[in-house]
Amino acid sequence: MVFKRKTEDEVLQTERYQINLGPQHPSTHGVYQAILTLDGETVIDVENVIGYLHRGIEKLAEDRTYTQIIPYTDRLDYIAAMLNNLGYVQTVEKLLDIEIPERAEYLRVIMAELQRIASHMVFIGSFAIDIASITGWMYNFRDREKILDLLEMTCGSRITTSYMRIGGVAEDIPADFIPILERVLRELPEGLEEYDELLTGNEILIGRTKGVGVIDIDTALDYGIGGPNLRACGLPFDLRKVRPYGIYDRFDFEVPTGENGDSFDRFKIRLDEIRQSIRIIEQAIDNIPEGSVKSKVPRNIKPNAGEVYHQIEGARGILGYYLVSDGSTKPYRLHIHSPSLMSLGVFPEMTKGELIQDAVVNLASIDIVLGEIDR
Amino acid sequence: MLEQFTSIGIFIFVGLGFAVSSLLVAWIVRPKRPNPLKMSTYECGLETRGRTWIQFKVSYFLYALVFLVFDVEVVFLIPWAVEFLKLPWIAFIEMFIFIGILVVGLWYVWKEGALEWK
Amino acid sequence: MESLFINIGNLCREKVVELTEVLNLPEAFAGYFMVLIYAIAILTFVLLNAIVLVYLERKIAAYLQQRLGPNRVGPRGILQSLADVVKLLGKEDIIPRAADKWIFRLAAVLVIVPTVMVYAVIPFGKDMIAVDLNIGIFYFIAISSTATIALLMAGWGSNNKYSLLGSMRVVAQMVSYEIPLVFSMLGVIMIAGSLQMSDIVAAQKDMWFIVFQPVAFLIFIIAATAELNRGPFDLPEGEQEIIAGPFTEYSGMRYALFFTAEYANLISTSAIAATLFLGGPSGPWLPSWMWFLIKVYAMILFFMWIRWTIPRIRIDHLMKLNWKFLVPLSLVNIFVTGVALKLFSGW
Numbered sequence: 003m004v005f006k007r008k009t010e011d012e013v014l015q016t017e018r019y020q021i022n023l024g025p026q027h028p029s030t031h032g033v034y035q036a037i038l039t040l041d042g043e044t045v046i047d048v049e050n051v052i053g054y055l056h057r058g059i060e061k062l063a064e065d066r067t068y069t070q071i072i073p074y075t076d077r078l079d080y081i082a083a084m085l086n087n088l089g090y091v092q093t094v095e096k097l098l099d100i101e102i103p104e105r106a107e108y109l110r111v112i113m114a115e116l117q118r119i120a121s122h123m124v125f126i127g128s129f130a131i132d133i134a135s136i137t138g139w140m141y142n143f144r145d146r147e148k149i150l151d152l153l154e155m156t157c158g159s160r161i162t163t164s165y166m167r168i169g170g171v172a173e174d175i176p177a178d179f180i181p182i183l184e185r186v187l188r189e190l191p192e193g194l195e196e197y198d199e200l201l202t203g204n205e206i207l208i209g210r211t212k213g214v215g216v217i218d219i220d221t222a223l224d225y226g227i228g229g230p231n232l233r234a235c236g237l238p239f240d241l242r243k244v245r246p247y248g249i250y251d252r253f254d255f256e257v258p259t260g261e262n263g264d265s266f267d268r269f270k271i272r273l274d275e276i277r278q279s280i281r282i283i284e285q286a287i288d289n290i291p292e293g294s295v296k297s298k299v300p301r302n303i304k305p306n307a308g309e310v311y312h313q314i315e316g317a318r319g320i321l322g323y324y325l326v327s328d329g330s331t332k333p334y335r336l337h338i339h340s341p342s343l344m345s346l347g348v349f350p351e352m353t354k355g356e357l358i359q360d361a362v363v364n365l366a367s368i369d370i371v372l373g374e375i376d377r
Numbered sequence: 378m379l380e381q382f383t384s385i386g387i388f389i390f391v392g393l394g395f396a397v398s399s400l401l402v403a404w405i406v407r408p409k410r411p412n413p414l415k416m417s418t419y420e421c422g423l424e425t426r427g428r429t430w431i432q433f434k435v436s437y438f439l440y441a442l443v444f445l446v447f448d449v450e451v452v453f454l455i456p457w458a459v460e461f462l463k464l465p466w467i468a469f470i471e472m473f474i475f476i477g478i479l480v481v482g483l484w485y486v487w488k489e490g491a492l493e494w495k
Numbered sequence: 496m497e498s499l500f501i502n503i504g505n506l507c508r509e510k511v512v513e514l515t516e517v518l519n520l521p522e523a524f525a526g527y528f529m530v531l532i533y534a535i536a537i538l539t540f541v542l543l544n545a546i547v548l549v550y551l552e553r554k555i556a557a558y559l560q561q562r563l564g565p566n567r568v569g570p571r572g573i574l575q576s577l578a579d580v581v582k583l584l585g586k587e588d589i590i591p592r593a594a595d596k597w598i599f600r601l602a603a604v605l606v607i608v609p610t611v612m613v614y615a616v617i618p619f620g621k622d623m624i625a626v627d628l629n630i631g632i633f634y635f636i637a638i639s640s641t642a643t644i645a646l647l648m649a650g651w652g653s654n655n656k657y658s659l660l661g662s663m664r665v666v667a668q669m670v671s672y673e674i675p676l677v678f679s680m681l682g683v684i685m686i687a688g689s690l691q692m693s694d695i696v697a698a699q700k701d702m703w704f705i706v707f708q709p710v711a712f713l714i715f716i717i718a719a720t721a722e723l724n725r726g727p728f729d730l731p732e733g734e735q736e737i738i739a740g741p742f743t744e745y746s747g748m749r750y751a752l753f754f755t756a757e758y759a760n761l762i763s764t765s766a767i768a769a770t771l772f773l774g775g776p777s778g779p780w781l782p783s784w785m786w787f788l789i790k791v792y793a794m795i796l797f798f799m800w801i802r803w804t805i806p807r808i809r810i811d812h813l814m815k816l817n818w819k820f821l822v823p824l825s826l827v828n829i830f831v832t833g834v835a836l837k838l839f840s841g842w
Contacts, residue, residue, distance in 0.1 A: 042434030
């Protein structure tokens with residue numbers, strides 16, 4: 003007697019069902035909703051639903067002066083406010099074509115890289131908690147706290163910094179800032195070693211992330227994702243290196259890349275980038291000149307009519323600002339190219355066919371911030 | 378023997394009594410203000426999508442079958458293990474032939490890929 | 496100190512016997528009445544310990560994560576869990592409209608019953624077993640596995656997709672890990688030659704079984720963690736994916752019952768581990784019940800340490816670990832134990 007092997011579908015019909023992941027869900031990193039179509043534990047289809055955090059920042063900007071927009075950029079990617087500030091003020095400076103003092107440039111680099119470290123730490127922490135390693139999360143937030151304290155020293159607030167100004171930075175750093183910064187930079191590698199022991203080397207974490215949520219280079223480029231997520235696919239594309247803005251061409255640092263473009267690479271690459279950022283800050287401390295921190299910029303900024311696009315390497319990818327001026331004190335149009343939105347686009351693609359547990363880890367691994375996606 | 382199991386019965390009674398009495402105390406002291414929103418099903422703050430009681434894909438169906446075989450094996454193994462030291466060596470070999478057959482079964486299931494979570 | 500609780504028990508027994516004589520009840524009633532007293536005493540012990548454990552878990556997690564943990568209610572937050580109990584008592588009991596109301600209600604009651612029943616055979620100290628069944632371990636295995644049904648009822652009755660997913664995971668996990676759990680016990684049973692708890696404790700007079708059965712102990716720990724649904728095997732409650740699994744819709748005292756059952760299971764499983772592998776209540780200098788408590792708490796702390804260090808395993812890896820590693824390994828362990836026993840005791 004010959005048994006003909008039947009496929010599972012022929013023998014047994016199972017029903018698919020839809021489930022809401024979010025907006026009120028422990029691991030959606032903000033108010034984001036994914037409609038998952040599941041068959042048992044397997045994800046068949048994912049549908050992104052965004053817009054819960056829409057505040058209309060781009061529209062609000064049309065009714066504000068160029069300087070007044072700076073605080074709004076804090077609220078875009080609220081985990082990396084300094085970088086948003088930097089991107090915006092550099093865009094306006096490009097539009098006005100003004101030079102800024104050396105010291106301000108160095109301060110901007112220090113702050114931006116500090117913010118990048120803090121942001122990557124939030125990533126590592128939230129990645130750890132989404133993989134249920136709550137202790138790893140706490141360790142990251144312990145170290146991030148030191149950086150937030152430094153930010154508080156310079157601009158008085160920890161998250162919404164509004165530190166950059168058109169033509170420089172708001173204020174010079176306090177006298178004891180550099181010694182404390184040097185101490186923090188010495189302490190950070192110890193913390194990184196701890197994460198390596200607790201997370202990177204963990205068999206379960208490796209088992210759950212290696213080969214999971216793979217994005218190949220072509221898909222990544224098709225979806226236009228950038229930053230660490232793109233570099234994890236193996237392409238060393240870093241705007242700081244490829245199209246240096248500010249004074250980034252003066253620093254010596256490497257662009258870490260991944261191999262497979264899976265969740266593990268995306269996790270590992272951020273750890274490496276923290277190390278590179280520490281290197282940049284160390285060089286900046288060595289070379290920072292004395293002098294003023296703000297160039298003379300008129301109180302009422304009135305750029306000539308025209309348009310400008312500027313992009314920087316944000317913590318999550320390519321952060322671009324497109325600014326159109328009609329010659330008045332207010333911009334005619336501000337558009338923000340947000341890296342998280344690009345990354346989120348690829349989430350359904352990378353998650354289809356994997357388990358619901360992987361979906362959560364994949365979502366954590368592309369490091370989205372909803373404030374930036376919904377704007 | 379029977380006495381002992383009556384005592385176990387007392388434990389069931391105490392367990393039930395604890396559950397019921399704690400719920401009773403809670404029933405007395407807790408507020409009772411139900412409203413339709415409160416009593417709706419939680420699904421991340423939205424209306425639930427579609428039915429829940431569906432033909433769910435139990436991926437562990439084949440595991441459950443293998444489990445059944447091994448669970449029955451356990452029932453045979455336990456009396457054997459208790460008397461192990463007193464049994465002649467032939468009983469030892471017999472039992473391992475029995476386990477051996479099951480191991481072959483496990484190997485077959487393994488080879489056929491039934492131990493993969495799909 | 497040694498016979499403190501036994502003396503208290505004897506005192507109670509005298510009173511009970513007097514009472515039965517006064518009331519002209521059959522003699523057997525005195526025995527049953529004593530078991531009732533034991534049961535209530537054990538229940539009190541378990542509940543007190545569960546309250547301590549909730550506090551301990553939070554504190555230990557906090558110290559592992561370099562933070563303070565609860566520190567507001569009472570000195571060092573000691574009264575935190577008591578405050579939580581009061582809070583849970585006062586919480587509204589919400590039953591979703593869509594739920595299957597009777598299954599939903601019954602699940603919370605049923606989950607606690609096997610939990611309490613298991614304690615009947617646990618040797619709290621020398622001569623301190625409530626019911627010294629001759630099939631002690633078998634009873635433990637049989638009763639503790641019925642908790643699966645209560646969790647499945649909770650998940651299915653809630654009519655919530657997260658609960659459904661969670662309860663399906665409960666079944667897959669608890670059913671699978673029962674095999675290595677039982678197999679790891681078999682080695683101990685073979686050496687002890689009995690299922691009775693008192694015999695197993697007596698057999699470890701000279702040497703703890705962990706020395707003879709290190710592999711079995713390892714398998715037992717892994718399988719027990721999975722049976723307890725604790726990290727890294729906390730898939731049924733995987734809060735990142737399925738909110739709280741079968742407990743998603745529960746609130747107030749019903750939720751508290753699940754929670755109590757969880758911690759009570761933690762205590763009983765640690766107690767079984769201590770009895771089977773760590774010599775039970777035996778030990779020098781200190782009274783036996785104190786030794787038992789020390790061993791149980793050592794096990795509990797170990798479980799907590801694991802939980803707060805390791806991330807959660809994925810469900811296919813969970814199954815792979817069980818069927819492709821633990822089950823074959825435990826079979827090999829039984830074989831090796833058998834051969835070694837026969838060799839040392841002569842064919």
